Amino acid sequence: MSSGPAAPDWPAAPQALPRHQGPAEGLPLHDSATLRRWEAEAARGLPPHALMARAGAAVARLGRALAPHARQVWVLAGAGNNGGDGLVAARLLQAAGLRVRVWLAAEPASGDARWALAQARAAGLAVLPGGPPQPPADLGPDDLVIDALLGLGLSADRAPAGPVAAAMDALDRLPAGILAVDLPSGLIADTGGCAGRAVRARWTLSLLGLKPGLWTAAGRDHAGAIWHEDLGAPAPAEATTPRLLDAPACAGRWPQRPHAAHKGSQGDLWAVGGAAGLSGAIELAARAGLAAGAGRIHAVRLDPAAAPPSHPALMSRTPQALQGEALARATVVAGCGGGAAIGAWLPALIHGAPRLLLDADALNALAADPALAQALRLRRTSAVLTPHPLEAARLLGCTTEAVQADRLAAVRQLAQRYGAMVVLKGSGSVLAAPDGRCAINASGNAALASGGTGDVLAGWIGGLWAQGLDAWDALRLGVWSHGAAADAWQADRGPGQPLDALRLIEALQDLPRR
Ligand SMILES: NC(=O)C1=CN([C@@H]2O[C@H](COP(=O)(O)OP(=O)(O)OC[C@H]3O[C@@H](n4cnc5c(N)ncnc54)[C@H](OP(=O)(O)O)[C@@H]3O)[C@@H](O)[C@H]2O)[C@@H](O)CC1
Numbered sequence: 001m002s003s004g005p006a007a008p009d010w011p012a013a014p015q016a017l018p019r020h021q022g023p024a025e026g027l028p029l030h031d032s033a034t035l036r037r038w039e040a041e042a043a044r045g046l047p048p049h050a051l052m053a054r055a056g057a058a059v060a061r062l063g064r065a066l067a068p069h070a071r072q073v074w075v076l077a078g079a080g081n082n083g084g085d086g087l088v089a090a091r092l093l094q095a096a097g098l099r100v101r102v103w104l105a106a107e108p109a110s111g112d113a114r115w116a117l118a119q120a121r122a123a124g125l126a127v128l129p130g131g132p133p134q135p136p137a138d139l140g141p142d143d144l145v146i147d148a149l150l151g152l153g154l155s156a157d158r159a160p161a162g163p164v165a166a167a168m169d170a171l172d173r174l175p176a177g178i179l180a181v182d183l184p185s186g187l188i189a190d191t192g193g194c195a196g197r198a199v200r201a202r203w204t205l206s207l208l209g210l211k212p213g214l215w216t217a218a219g220r221d222h223a224g225a226i227w228h229e230d231l232g233a234p235a236p237a238e239a240t241t242p243r244l245l246d247a248p249a250c251a252g253r254w255p256q257r258p259h260a261a262h263k264g265s266q267g268d269l270w271a272v273g274g275a276a277g278l279s280g281a282i283e284l285a286a287r288a289g290l291a292a293g294a295g296r297i298h299a300v301r302l303d304p305a306a307a308p309p310s311h312p313a314l315m316s317r318t319p320q321a322l323q324g325e326a327l328a329r330a331t332v333v334a335g336c337g338g339g340a341a342i343g344a345w346l347p348a349l350i351h352g353a354p355r356l357l358l359d360a361d362a363l364n365a366l367a368a369d370p371a372l373a374q375a376l377r378l379r380r381t382s383a384v385l386t387p388h389p390l391e392a393a394r395l396l397g398c399t400t401e402a403v404q405a406d407r408l409a410a411v412r413q414l415a416q417r418y419g420a421m422v423v424l425k426g427s428g429s430v431l432a433a434p435d436g437r438c439a440i441n442a443s444g445n446a447a448l449a450s451g452g453t454g455d456v457l458a459g460w461i462g463g464l465w466a467q468g469l470d471a472w473d474a475l476r477l478g479v480w481s482h483g484a485a486a487d488a489w490q491a492d493r494g495p496g497q498p499l500d501a502l503r504l505i506e507a508l509q510d511l512p513r514r
């Protein structure tokens with residue numbers, strides 16, 4: 001007979017899934033209102049406390065896997081159901097033989113969390129609400145900390161104060177890895193903003209459904225590596241539910257390159273910009289289009305005094321060359337380094353280019369001229385806009401802060417207002433189409449925060465689009481692979497180094513096309 005601790009009563013629940021598993025169009029990302037509704041519906045068909053029991057078991061199981069050498073665990077639990085999940089995990093981890101200490105913010109109010117507390121106490125855990133959050137003195141780097149302070153029930157409009165704030169202070173100073181339950185406490189599930197502040201976790205186990213805020217705005221900096229546990233009740237998704245844009249969502253979507261391909265079969269890309277002093281931007285876009293595999297690349301300088309492209313495979317053109325047959329066949333990337341001069345050419349491009357991507361100064365021209373916006377809306381074929389937050393704010397007539405406060409809402413509004421597909425760049429780029437589809441990009445890192453990487457993105461998307469992909473696929477693949485190239489580059493070097501735009505193009509060429 002075993003003399004060790006009793007085996008924990010792991011309730012039956014599906015294994016936690018690594019994040020790269022899901023349907024081809026991408027894992028659904030659910031907003032908090034939808035999850036609340038779904039939680040209530042799922043709970044109706046289950047025995048009492050089943051969802052919390054499964055959630056806590058999944059947290060305990062993942063914690064054991066992520067910190068296999070942990071000897072002790074410190075669980076910080078709030079007074080809501082997020083804390084209840086933490087209390088279930090605490091009980092199971094203790095039953096598995098770990099030394100467990102629990103700090104509880106206040107006496108729980110909900111029935112589920114009260115049940116979890118009673119079970120924990122019955123199992124011998126000393127849990128007294130309140131008191132200063134004091135970590136175990138000998139907590140080491142291999143040990144585990146569980147952040148169960150705040151989850152989906154966070155009130156976004158008030159910064160944590162009192163005991164919860166004190167617990168967050170304590171979490172800031174710990175040597176051990178932090179596993180956040182459902183969300184890093186303080187992170188706003190729907191937007192990725194922070195309610196004043198948020199915990200920086202090493203790992204997050206997202207429960208029931210994945211939340212958009214884990215991947216955009218401040219989410220990436222706070223969530224660490226993201227895991228998902230659907231609690232045996234995967235939330236249903238609709239066509240307009242945002243999707244996670246990751247490697248599986250892009251697999252098999254690269255343009256075809258048949259053996260008999262020739263430059264005429266791989267599309268004509270025209271990069272239009274290059275005002276005096278800004279010719280580098282257009283060259284970067286054109287080179288990226290070339291790297292993407294477009295057949296013929298034309299670099300159009302709006303100012304004859306601008307330097308011609310230096311890459312020998314690029315054709316230097318005047319804007320007058322882009323009309324008639326050439327325009328009717330073209331994929332046009334307009335605005336990189338375009339200066340104010342691009343505005344005069346936009347009506348013809350909006351009217352005549354079957355595939356049109358607007359970036360940088362073309363977006364500024366669009367924001368300043370309602371007639372251009374109207375012409376864009378009336379186009380019968382797709383257009384793509386690639387604003388960064390400041391350009392998005394100009395296009396929406398609001399502040400950059402307002403755009404960043406709800407990036408998904410902003411990109412959806414842009415897609416509706418301009419009748420175009422839009423990527424709002426920044427940490428966790430968000431994408432939307434006028435028909436309501438949207439996505440959040442999971443790839444990319446801060447190495448991309450350097451001059452010219454946006455020009456590369458525009459040309460890269462254009463180069464993929466020119467080869468016959470549908471606009472939404474070109475946008476999705478282009479955004480994801482741009483970030484994935486930076487991730488591959490960083491994986492070789494570690495974080496902290498910026499990636500210059502020319503090296504980014506090389507990294508894009510090196511990316512396997514699977
Ligand atoms: N839905 C699901 O998918 C499932 C949900 N499950 C779990 O339940 C969690 C949601 O639980 P929940 O609704 O009880 O809310 P929760 O996150 O514990 O927060 C409430 C507590 O926080 C406090 N508080 C709030 N804002 C604050 C602030 N700014 N600053 C300071 N305090 C603040 C608030 O205090 P009060 O407002 O009452 O003063 C109250 O004490 C979810 O994330 C998941 O872990 C799973 O068990 C099963 C499936």
Ligand SMILES: [K+]
Binds near residue numbers: 147149150151180185
């Ligand atoms: K949490």
